[in-house]
Amino acid sequence: MIQTFRRFFQSKIGIFVTLAFLGVIAFAFASSDVANTGTFGGVAGGDRVAVVGDEKISAIELSQAATSAIDGLRRENPTISMPSFIEQGGLDQVLEQLIERAAIGGFAEKYGLRAGDNLVNSQIMTIPAFRGPDGNFDDDVYRQALSQQRLTDAQVRDDLGKGLLAQQILIPAAFGAGTPDKFAQQYASLLKERRQGSIGVIPSAAFVPEGDPTDKQLSAFYEETRGDYIRPERRTIRYIAFGDDAISDNIDPTDEEIAARYEADRDKYAPSESRTITQLIVPTPEAAAAIQKRVQSGTGLEAAAREAGLQTAKIGPITKAELTAQTSAAVANSVFAAARGTIAVPAASGLGSHVARIDGIERQPGKNLEQAKGEITTLLREEKRRRALGDLAASVEEQVEEGVSLSEVAEQLDLEITTTKPITGAGMVYGNAEERVADIVGPALQTAFQMEESEPQLAEVVPGQTFLVFETTDITESAAAPLTEIKDRVEVAWRLSEGSKAAKEAADRILKAVADGSSISAAMSAESVPLPQADTVNLTREQLAAQGRQVPPPLALMFSMAEGTVKKLEAPRDGGWFVVNLTDIDAGTIAKDDPIFAQTKAELSQTIGREYGEQLRAAISAELGVERNETAIEAVSKQLTGEN
Structure with a gap:
């Protein structure tokens, strides 16, 4: 889940974009989707999570940035929860970006760099979330968006100003970075390099203990790995939908209305x-x-x-x-x-x-009244239909705001209430990955997972045609499943974990045997439990890259080792261990007119430019000085996960 977040921060573009816009408005406005996120009252506004030079980063600021970050991530993964976000290091990532942003702002101020009002104004006008129906910047939309986010114009301008300063400082540092031909040729020739060796797999399943764990062992293991058992937030939604069928008014236009419209639009029907x-x-x-x-x-x-x-x-x-x-x-x-x-x-x-x-x-040729009557009748009927449906929706919304229950609204409209099964933010029925909530609920899901369990809300799901009145009930917060409910699953994981420890010991024995001159196959056969046969590898880097998918970790390790060495590598999720033995390396050669040489030189230049930018950011932070308040950071983490 968090990998998307990390990959973006670590990309060349991500460095500049996140520094420019991470602050109070980053994830709220960058995608033209303004979410209604509040502040957190549990951490006092005077608490500081970090101090960068003379600038303090408050706990509230960190809370807002983390909430905005997870709102942005939910566009790709609607089921991600705050506990899992923090468990995987998301809060630390956000804090580091806030620290770097503050450091660059302080550095710019120290050396006289500035972002003027006109430049900030131009940035504001380019943000899609602030555009009106005509596609141009709309001050009313801008003020409304700030109000929804509980932001001030000064906050937004300060944030954008610091982002522009970051661009002024970091982009020149990375611009124009180049790579010497000999350096590039050395790296490009690696693609022609051929490596030979063997990879052995020592699965944890071959070493799992036979006895059952004690309650104490299982509880300790569960506490260590409880982040693996976090369940997504679930909610039950009750709703009714209404459209044209709910309109009781007669929407057929009269002859007088048709004649009046003809007169009003006479120019339209003139020759x-x-x-x-x-x-x-x-x-x-x-x-x-x-x-x-x-x-x-x-x-x-x-x-x-x-x-x-x-x-x-x-x-x-x-x-x-x-x-x-x-x-x-x-x-x-x-x-x-x-x-x-x-x-x-x-x-x-x-x-x-x-x-x-x-x-x-x-x-x-023009049209007389009789000739235009059919066209005008259709137009007026549609206008009256929309008006009647809009009036009905406004009436329902007014009743909802006055505290009328969903049941009372349903009774008034003579509709049956539909109740969903517990669903996740992705619209999937919890516990059944193949069952989704009804399509009509889809447009209201994001709001349903932000609202409190209280009065219903009205949503227009199909503009001018269908409205939804819905409420959320039975909210189950995202949290690790209780051990009593998943004891069998945790026990299986414990067995694999214990098996992985024994597999590691076996991998160490095999490593030693190979280092003493044995082959991987012979060393694996000497183990007391039967193991899979080792695989022989004979590949060039070019062949590896041509596979068009993520390189398996054991192969990646083999192509980073020294000739004649043997290493071990842990498989994910306690699956076991790999033993990788590299026996031969045949060096490759490449000519300067080979397209791979030019491509490698360009990629290395980008990498060097990125490194220049990262080194400058580190130097700026070191010059200004950074102090972190771990106690306040922990308090924010607990506040966001609802632990206090």
């Missing part, structure tokens, strides 16, 4: 004319007259434009009103007065003088 033109814009009336004269003498408009070093443009179909808005009334009057195939009298606009050829004329 219309649109034209397609090819135009050329020149600086002066004299130049336009010259072009017109050349065309009248037989030269095409396009050819005359090329002779003048200009280019024509095709426009249309376009109405006179539209052309007036784009150019001027004089140009539109001239174009709509000319006949098809002719050149309109040149006219001026703010752009210059227009020379236009009329390529096509389209005329649409």
